Amino acid sequence: MIKKISLTLTAFCITIICFAQDNSGEFHGDFDLNMQSYQEDELIGAKAADEIILNNAYLNINYTKGNFAAGLRYESYLNALLDFDDDYKGNGIPFRYATYKIDGLEVTAGNYYEQIGSGLIFRSYENKGLGQDNAMDGVRLKYSPLKGVYLKTFIGKNRTYFTYADGIIRGADAEVNINEALNFESKTKIIVGQGFVSRFQADINPKFKLPQNVAAYSSRLNIINGGWNYSGEYAIKLNDPIGSLTAEGNNYANGNALMSSLTYSQRGFGIIAEMHRVDHMEFRSERAKEKQYIINYIPTLTKQHTYTLLALYPCATQPEGEFGTQVDVFYKIKKGSLLGGKYGTKITFNFSNIRGLEKGIKYDIDNNEVVEISNSFKNDYNDFTPKFFSKNGELFFRDINLEVYKKINKKIKATGILAKQSYNKDVLEGKTPGTYGTVESTIAIADISYKIKKGHTIRIELQELLADGGEGSWSMGLVEYTISPHWFFAVQDMYNWGNHDVEKQLHYVNINCGFLSGSNRFAIGYGKKRAGIFCVGGVCKEVPSSNGFSLTISSSF
């Protein structure tokens, strides 16, 4: 392994030296360091780390010269922060690539990130916050044989921590911009796309017949006409049992997913109506149902909130089955009108409703019992497909929220949000049904920023969440002082005053300050974090509670 890495490094360095000789290429890079100390705090359940301090660091270096580019990323986990999987351990160069482009053909060898359509059948990406990185290692070709036609094919294995999964992933995608390809001038623009992915993994199961090549297809369509925009995608994944030795473990049903979105927008007004239906659609680089193997992505159908208490109970997409709808309306009340005032007022209304697919009954031969299921399931004893419209499915998540943003005068800006959320804690956090039930919460946010003088701004956030279930009610306050362009200071307190357990009616205080200078950013903080769920785009992870100091440094060149 070390030998391999050093060989790669040597090759990379030689490449760089060769190209660097004529001094015309360019180097760019960025660096991130996140260090955190962990002290024990029994009340919030925070554990001390044996190492006292944990550290994650990344360095990206990219070299480009004309049509050629190469780069690598060094990653260091000594040891990984507690909210990371501890399989991220040690140092390494898990990402390196070289790519060039000539006459419409782009060749990439090494690591790459790739996505087909919106990701329903394939998405290889990284998100450091989520500890997610399923980069591919292999070869990718992109080719545009004629105007408006974009082709790509790739093959590789996907990264799981510091190793690669067993399965070999092959993919292809074609996208055609009809107007460009047919030289067809029209107000209506049409783009179609067709993607395909197949995974090979040998069948070693002595009891069950397993498909060795598991395929997934997706077709997509995008129509644009003036302010209207329709986009839709439909995906099918063929039989993909997990390779268990028990009948209940092996689900041979096809999976499918449909997403559809219609947008209308004009100056000062916009509306988006969206739906998606997902059924047994988790696609992995190995049969085994483990999160590090997931290679597809189902975009969430709920608003991604940034305010802490609005995002306290976030919606995690359920790839095994859900039916969701969302409406988002944006309206700007004109300047000078009664409600608009001098600067106008922006109003955003958002409603989302996510339900499970309607349930059916399955006979479980291994356990000799009848159980309820809500996704397509097929084995020697069952063949169940849920109804398409599942309006009576179990409620997973619902969010109704209204946001008003107003610039009051040259110095004051204010945002107010009211929201009502329902959060099915059992389903969304993978607990046994009936453990926690659904948390119903009402949330109010006020965010006011005031410009004291040139370069000095103070911002105050007041947040309130009222709930009976879950951890009960919360209040939060934040004061942030920014002296641009160099400094910021922030103090925040989250107070769980409504916790049913009196001992857990705690304050979570955090103090942060940061210094920015040119391309460098330094921030230090101290405080307590609650255990919770952290999500990005519907992909979620549980984070443990913690108590300690943090230091982050980011820099780029």
Added chain:
Amino acid sequence: MKNIITLFSFIIVITSCDVVEGPYLIDDGGITPADTSSNTYVKKVLIEDFTGHTCPNCPAAARELEAIHDVYGDQIIGMALHVTTGFASPWTGAGKFEYDFRTKWGTDWDNFFGISNAGLPRGMVNRTGYPNDHKLGKNEWLAAVITELEKEFDFGISITTTISGGNGSITVNTELLNDVNGNYNLVVCLTESNIINWQKDGQSDIENYEHNHVLRTVLTDEELSTSSSYTLGDEIETPITINLSALEQYNIDYSANTAINGNGNAGGWDAANMSVVAYIYDNTTKEIVQVQDAHLMNE
């Protein structure tokens, strides 16, 4: 237009995939379990299943282990280790889940190998893959078992027991089948099967769940020999004297005094359902190179 057709056909060419038609179950998997009744040694594999009595997804892993045992017979030795406060600590006054299956050793191994950190159920197959690839989900066990069964083995283990009235001795005899260099440890533990007690299984709380091969105690975990060089034909005898009620009391005290949220309800052992599990592991790689089991009581 011709171009577009060419391109689409290009896509179609690579759309190769397998669609499997039922029946999916192959009656005869073509596997004949090795004969473990004769005196010749065979390679055996230990599957350590980290579990908990209030872990709803854990019985599926126990069934997977059972299914692997069904296919490969007695070459597969299972061990259930109840770990974590969340999934294995006993409940108070609920009328269910009041037993404490946890042991000091289960907790120590869980901490050392970081198993429950990755979520339960999860296990190790002969502890292979340490330190980066040893925490296996239940559907990764089969592939690991197949790899393990194909490995050459250098050790043969046999176990003899003499027990009466809860006292007695266990003798583990290790025979070298090749010349070997390395540092090896011998672990001898007791497991118990047919324990009827509560278990969460999916959405149900099962009162009469049968808990099998639950780790009860570890009798020894020491160097197999002070030498690191072994010669073909060497025989190493490890005698162990046991007192079952003292071992049982140790677990009760552990549960009452040390384990988080423990209650001391960890007794009620039944020697008739207990087995001795003895294994040898490589001290450097942690990999278990051979394992053997035997009933504690000779019927």
